[in-house]
Amino acid sequence: MLEVEGVSKIYGGERRGFFGRAPQVHALSDVSLSVRRGESFGLVGESGSGKTTLTRCLLRLEEVSAGTIRFDGDDIGRLSAAGLRALRARVGIVFQDPYASLNPRMSIADIVCEPMEIHRARLGLDGRGRRDRAAELLERVGLGPQHLGRFPHEFSGGQRQRIGIARALATGPDFLILDEPTSALDVSVQAQVLNLLHDLQAQLGLTYFFISHDLGVIRYVCDRVALIYRGRLVEVGATEAVFQNPASDYARSLIAAMPDPDPDRSPFGPRFPG
Amino acid sequence: MALLEIRDLHLHMRSFDGEAHVLNGIDLTVDRGEIWGIVGETGCGKSLTGLSVSRLVPTPPARYARGAIRLDGEDLLAADEKRLRALRGRRIGMIFQDPTTNLNPVFRVGEQLLDVALHAGRSDPSLLGLAPGASGRALKRAARELSLAMLDRVGIPNPAARLDDYPHQFSGGMKQRVLIAMALIGRPDLLIADEPTTALDVSVQAQILRLIHELVREHQLGVMFITHNLGVVAQLCSHVAVMYAGNVVEAGPVRDVLKSPRHPYTNALLAALPTAGTARGALQGLAGTVPSLLTPPPGCRFFNRCPRGEPGCTAATPPLVGPEGGHRVACPVVLR
Numbered sequence: 001m002l003e004v005e006g007v008s009k010i011y012g013g014e015r016r017g018f019f020g021r022a023p024q025v026h027a028l029s030d031v032s033l034s035v036r037r038g039e040s041f042g043l044v045g046e047s048g049s050g051k052t053t054l055t056r057c058l059l060r061l062e063e064v065s066a067g068t069i070r071f072d073g074d075d076i077g078r079l080s081a082a083g084l085r086a087l088r089a090r091v092g093i094v095f096q097d098p099y100a101s102l103n104p105r106m107s108i109a110d111i112v113c114e115p116m117e118i119h120r121a122r123l124g125l126d127g128r129g130r131r132d133r134a135a136e137l138l139e140r141v142g143l144g145p146q147h148l149g150r151f152p153h154e155f156s157g158g159q160r161q162r163i164g165i166a167r168a169l170a171t172g173p174d175f176l177i178l179d180e181p182t183s184a185l186d187v188s189v190q191a192q193v194l195n196l197l198h199d200l201q202a203q204l205g206l207t208y209f210f211i212s213h214d215l216g217v218i219r220y221v222c223d224r225v226a227l228i229y230r231g232r233l234v235e236v237g238a239t240e241a242v243f244q245n246p247a248s249d250y251a252r253s254l255i256a257a258m259p260d261p262d263p264d265r266s267p268f269g270p271r272f273p274g
Numbered sequence: 275m276a277l278l279e280i281r282d283l284h285l286h287m288r289s290f291d292g293e294a295h296v297l298n299g300i301d302l303t304v305d306r307g308e309i310w311g312i313v314g315e316t317g318c319g320k321s322l323t324g325l326s327v328s329r330l331v332p333t334p335p336a337r338y339a340r341g342a343i344r345l346d347g348e349d350l351l352a353a354d355e356k357r358l359r360a361l362r363g364r365r366i367g368m369i370f371q372d373p374t375t376n377l378n379p380v381f382r383v384g385e386q387l388l389d390v391a392l393h394a395g396r397s398d399p400s401l402l403g404l405a406p407g408a409s410g411r412a413l414k415r416a417a418r419e420l421s422l423a424m425l426d427r428v429g430i431p432n433p434a435a436r437l438d439d440y441p442h443q444f445s446g447g448m449k450q451r452v453l454i455a456m457a458l459i460g461r462p463d464l465l466i467a468d469e470p471t472t473a474l475d476v477s478v479q480a481q482i483l484r485l486i487h488e489l490v491r492e493h494q495l496g497v498m499f500i501t502h503n504l505g506v507v508a509q510l511c512s513h514v515a516v517m518y519a520g521n522v523v524e525a526g527p528v529r530d531v532l533k534s535p536r537h538p539y540t541n542a543l544l545a546a547l548p549t550a551g552t553a554r555g556a557l558q559g560l561a562g563t564v565p566s567l568l569t570p571p572p573g574c575r576f577f578n579r580c581p582r583g584e585p586g587c588t589a590a591t592p593p594l595v596g597p598e599g600g601h602r603v604a605c606p607v608v609l610r
Contacts, residue, residue, distance in 0.1 A: 046475035047446075156563060157316070186315035186502065191546035192559030199555070213475065216505070220548035220557065243550070257480035259505030261547055263529045266509040267480075268487050 001175065001207055002035040002058070007067035009053055009231075027053040028231045030067070037174075040201065040208040042222030042239065044215065044254070050231040051211050055177050058209070059091060060084060071175075089119045092168030096180040098160035102152040108163055109134055109148040115170040123171065137166040140203075141196060158189035162196065169200070178210045182217060194221060215258045219243055227251050275347050277496040278304040278327065278464055283341035285322060285520075288334060294567040296322055298520035298575070299341070301594055304513075306463065309490055309497040311507035311528065313543075314517035317564060320500045323517070324466045327498065328366050329358050345464065364394055367457035371469040373449035377441040383452055384421060384437030387459065391417035391424075394460035401461060424455040428485060447478035451485070458489060465490075468500045483510045504547060508532055516540045519564050519575040522594060526601035536603045538580050574605070582607050 009028040016022045028050045035041040045051045056062040058069060060076050069076050076087060095101035102111055112134040116123055125133060135145035141162040152160060161181060168176060178197070182190040194217065200206060212218050218225055219239055226236040227250060234250045235242060246252045260266075285297035297319045304310050312320045325331045327343055329350055343350040345365060353361070362368070370376050378386060395402040395417050402408075402416035418437075425433035428451040441449060450470060457465060467486065471479040487510060490497055499511055507514050507528060514532065515525040516539065524537040535541050545558040562579035565571050571578065573588035580587070584607055595609055596602030603609060 046477065187504070187543060188315065188546045188560035190559075191548075191557045192561075194548070194557055195555060195559060215476070216548045219550065220552055220554065253477060257476040259476070259479070259483075259503060259509050261505045261508045261532065261544070261549060263508040263532050267484070268509065 001037040001072060002209070003068075003070040004031055004033050004054075004058075005068050005070070007031045007054070007057060007069060008065045009050075009057060009062060010065045026231050028057070028064075031228070031231070031233050032067075033226050033233060033236055035175075035207060035209060037207055038201075038205055039223045040210055040221050042218040042225035043209065043211045043228060044213060044218055044225060045228035046213060048230075049228045051228060052179065053231075054228070055093070055179060055209070055211065058177065059088060059093070085119070086122065089115075089122055089171040090173050091175045091177060092171065092173035093177040093179065094161070094164050094168045094181045097184050098157055098164055099184070101164055102160055104152050106151075107148065108138070108150050108152070111152075111163060112137055112148075112167050112170055115167060119171045133170070134166070137169055138163075140169070140200070141166045142192075156189075157185050158192060161185060161189075161193050165193075165196065165200070169204070174205065175207045175209065178208055180212055181210075183212065183214060190217070197221070215243075215255065227254065276303045277306050277346060278302070278498075279342070279344040280323070280327070281342045281344070283323075283326065283343060284339040285319075285326060285331065286337045286339050288337070289568070292568050293337075295570050296336075296520050296567055297326070298570070299591060300517075300520075300522055302515055302522065302525070303599070304464065304496040304498060306494045306496050307490065308513055309486075309499055309511045311511035311514040312498055312500045312517060313502060313504060313507055313514060315502060315543075315564070317519075317567075318517040319520045320502075320517050321468055324368075324468050324498055324500050327464070327466055328362055328368055329353070360397055363390060363457075363462070364397060364460040365462055365464060367460065367462035367465045369450070369453050369457050369465070369467045369470045372473050373446055373453055374441070374473075376453055377449055379441050382438050382440055383444065384418075384439075387421040387425070387437070387452065387456055388414075388417050390456050391420050391459050395420075398460075420459060421455075424459050425452070427489075428452070428455045428458075429481070430455075445478075446474055447481065450474060450478075450482055454482070454485065454489075458493075461493070463496060465495050465497045466500070467497060469502070470499075471506065472501070472503070479506070486510065504532070504543065516543070519570070520567060521575060521591065521604060523576065523604045524602065525594060526596065530601040534601075536601070536608045537576075537605050538582050538608070539576050542579075542581075 007028055008030055011025040011027055012022045014022050043051055057064050071087060109131060113130045116125055116130045138144060138147055143162055182193050210221055222239045225239045225242050227234050229250050234248045246255055280300050280302040283297055283300040287294045287296050300323055314320045338351055395413050399406050399408050402420055404412060404416055422433050430436055430451055471482050511528050514528045515522045518539050524531055524540045535544055542560045548557055560579055565575055573590055574592050577583045577587045592604045592606050594602040594604045
């Protein structure tokens with residue numbers, strides 16, 4: 001469904017002062033991966049490894065410096081303005097911080113309807129229809145039509161993330177980019193959101209592109225996983241295969257660094273024998 | 275005598291909507307060489323417990339309604355500000371979550387470290403290897419030596435050169451190391467670490483945990499390690515206290531609590547954590563929400579979300595029951 005081929009993104013080299021130029025930053029170097037329809041694809045990397053740059057390139061919020069990104073066979077670098085709009089209706093995105101990604105001055109109805117307004121030509125819904133669909137989406141994510149008139153501050157973090165998911169689904173996308181959707185949430189709430197995502201995928205046949213630095217979550221959610229380090233892909237494969245037989249040193253060290261909730265597997269040995 | 279004793283601590287916080295009962299009878303004992311993980315979800319009072327020990331909760335708006343905090347027998351709730359200033363940084367070291375906001379961006383790292391070393395050295399010159407009444411110059415030189423030694427100890431390469439760098443020239447993990455050095459420079463007995471690795475990548479987190487573990491071994495520190503990450507607790511801590519809505523609901527040696535959890539909340543937390551064997555869709559969230567602390571329900575505060583709740587649970591706050599220093603649970607239903 002999504003094919004990324006040899007994508008590089010180089011920032012910088014901009015003028016600095018009169019003669020100087022800033023050093024270039026190779027945010028992505030020769031990244032290739034493909035995401036199959038209906039699967040959950042995980043992207044794991046540390047801060048600064050290029051995860052977000054890659055997602056920005058997928059939505060063509062950034063132009064790639066080299067390589068191509070194909071979505072359903074179409075090279076997104078060559079899309080017309082109308083084609084790009086259509087792409088962005090098919091690709092939804094859920095952001096990391098549910099406190100920052102919802103406008104505090106907009107009601108929940110406005111937040112969920114906004115994407116439908118932008119894509120109204122494609123969706124063909126009038127104001128009434130949009131509001132009905134918003135109510136339906138809220139129900140799908142475990143909220144209800146009674147929440148339409150409320151504002152973000154009235155909701156907890158988990159509920160806000162549900163609203164973010166409803167908004168991402170508003171245009172009826174088949175591909176969802178989930179950029180650390182649970183890292184701002186408590187574990188019990190995280191579990192609810194992960195289960196919701198799982199149910200939605202089963203009901204709507206969505207494809208997920210799941211970004212996280214939490215390997216436990218990735219292992220739970222994803223069919224296949226890619227590890228990115230300093231802008232390069234170091235490993236791609238089926239999740240269990242990568243976790244059980246990591247091929248690269250980086251994958252091995254990352255998996256070893258993941259804190260295991262079993263006290264018997266602590267690297268510091270048994271602290272209280274007996 | 276235990277290093278730190280918190281007994282039946284009640285903290286009320288004034289707000290526009292009334293007084294919130296944010297800590298509702300905390301009981302905790304931390305001894306030298308023990309690393310206590312304090313876990314719980316947002317708003318359960320784990321950070322306020324840590325801040326209360328260093329008396330950094332402003333009163334008012336907060337008010338200690340009942341209870342005691344004792345450091346080596348000395349009542350910290352009765353101590354005046356002068357005494358507390360002498361304790362902070364000397365007997366009690368602190369590390370916080372975000373290493374970026376805890377260093378002043380306009381001063382060199384060395385200066386900030388030196389400040390702490392000098393403060394500690396003035397109150398106790400022997401810390402710097404000096405006799406009482408040493409000259410200011412000697413004090414400064416010794417403080418610089420100590421700062422260098424500490425930076426080296428926390429694993430900062432080429433510390434002499436880095437002393438003159440500014441915080442922005444350090445990475446997140448390196449900044450956290452500087453802050454650990456700062457917290458330990460006064461040779462404290464008690465270290466309060468409030469989510470010290472939450473803002474860091476896992477590989478850096480692993481290094482910081484290793485460092486804390488080594489330092490505890492070396493100096494026989496007692497540690498309160500506040501976190502919401504059960505994985506980190508399982509790896510690093512010797513003991514754990516699970517908090518919910520201002521109460522410690524389960525406490526004890528880490529292996530006992532995490533391997534055979536008894537309180538329904540601890541069970542729920544562990545069930546919500548995805549691990550290697552969890553089938554997709556099988557993760558169990560916890561329905562419902564934390565009760566309002568302004569008008570807390572009577573009895574057990576977990577009652578409204580508890581799968582094992584009984585009518586009797588709303589009678590009184592359940593006390594922690596179990597052997598002193600052993601596995602203790604605050605739930606009469608599972609104890610029966």
